[in-house]
Amino acid sequence: MKIIATIEARMTSSRLPGKVLLNAAGKPMLEHLVNRLRAVPSLDKIVLATTINETDDVLEKFAKSKGISCYRGSENDVMTRVIGAAESVDAEVVVEITGDCPIIDPQIVEQTIRIFITNQADYVSNSHIRSYPDGMDTQVFLLETLKRSASITKDALDHEHVTLHIRNHPELFSKINLVAPHEIDWPELGLTLDEPKDYELLKNIIEYFEPINPLFSCLDVVNLLKKRPDWVAINKEVTRKGDT
Template identity: 70%
Template sequence: MKIVATIEARMTSSRLPGKVLLPAQGKPMLYHLVNRLKAVPSIREIILATTINATDDVLIDFARQENILHYRGSEEDVMSRVIGAAETARADVIVEITGDCPIIDPDLVEQTIQMYLHHEAAYVSNTHISSYPGGMDTQVFSLESLKRSATMTDDSLDHEHVSLHMRNHPEIFSHIHLIAPPSLHWPNLGLTLDEQADYILLKRIIETLSPKNPLFSCLDTIQLLKQNPDWLEINRHVIRKGNT
C-alpha cells in the first residue's frame, strides 16, 4: 500500500499572492512544509499538485529542487488535480495537505495516517471537527474513494474543495475524526498562511523555534505563544474562510 502526500499549492492566492514561497529562516514557507512531510514515517512519496498556469512554473522548479514529484492540473477543479497527482504518484492512499500549513506537526500527520490504516473508515481527519489549531490539517482517504466521490457529484463546490462530498456523505464514506487532547486543544488559533499577518506570525514562530529544532511540534508552538501572548494579536483580526 503506497501512501502519498499531495500538497495543493499555487502562486495566485487571492489574499496573499505567492505566499507559499515567502521566506522564513532563509527558506520558502513551502520548504518548511515539505521538510516536515519528509519526516512522516508512513509517507512514501510527496507530490506537489499545482496548476497549469504559467505563474506556477516557479513551483515546478521548487519541486525539482526539493526532489519531490509534481503534477499540473485545473486551478478550479482541485479534486481532479489531486486525483491526477495521486495517479501520477501511483498512490493507494492520499494524505491531503494544503500548501498553507508550513508548520504542520509530522507526529499529527502520522497519527492520522495510523488511524486510517487501523480502522475501516473511508475518511479520517483531524480537521473536520475543529479542535487542533488551524494549520495542523490532515485528511486521509484512498484514491479509490476520492475517484468514486468525483463520479457522484458535478457540484463545482465539491470539486473545488477536494473532500467536501465525502465529508457531507458519511452514510457513503464512513468517517473517523481525531480530536485534540487538552494540551493541543486550541481550535481558534490560526496557524495557516492566509494573509500577510499570518506570514508575520508564522515567520516569527519558525525563526524562534527552528534553530533548535526544525521539526518543532504543535505543542512547542502552543507553549511559545502562551509565553508570548502579545504575539496572538498579530493575526487575531484575520477572518478564516472556514471548513468548507
C-alpha cells in the same frame, strides 16, 4: 499500501499572492512544509499538486530542486488535480495537505495515517470537527474513495474543496475525526498562511525555533504562544474562509 502526500499549492492566492514561497529563516514556506512531511515515517512520496498556469512554473521548478514529484492540473477543479497527482505516482492512500500549512506537525500527520490504516473508515481527518489549531489539517483516504466521490458529484464547490462531498455525505462515506489532546486543544489559533498577518506570526515562530529545533511540534508552538500573547494577537482578527 503506497501512501503519498499531496500538497495543493499555487501562486495566485487572492489574499496573499506567492505566499507559499515567502521566506522564513532563509527558506520558502513550502520548503518548511516539505521538510516536515519528509519526517513522517509512513509517507512513501510527496507530490506537489499545482496548476497549469504559467505563474506556477516556479513551483514546478521548486519541486524539481527539492527532489519531490510535481503534477499540474486544473486551478479550480482541485479534486481532479489531487486525483491526477495521486495517480501520477501510483498512490493507493492519499494524505491531503494544503500548501498554507507550513508548520504542520509530522507526528499529527503520522497519527492520522495510522488511525486510517488500522480502521475501516473511508475518511480520517483532524479538521472536520475542529479542535487542533488551524494549520495542522490532515486528511487521509483511499484514492479509490476520492475517485468514487468525484464520479458521483459534478458540483463545482465539491470539486473545488476536494473532500467536501465525502464530508457532507455520511450515508455514503464513513468518517473518523481525531480530537486534539487537551494540551493542544486550541481551535481558535490560526497557524495557517492566509494573509500578511499570518505570515508575520509564522515567520516569528519558525525563526524562533529554527536554530534549536527545526521540526518543532504543535505542542512546542502552543507552549510558546501561551507565553507570548502579543504574538497570538498578531493575526487574531483574520477571518478564515468558511468562518461565519
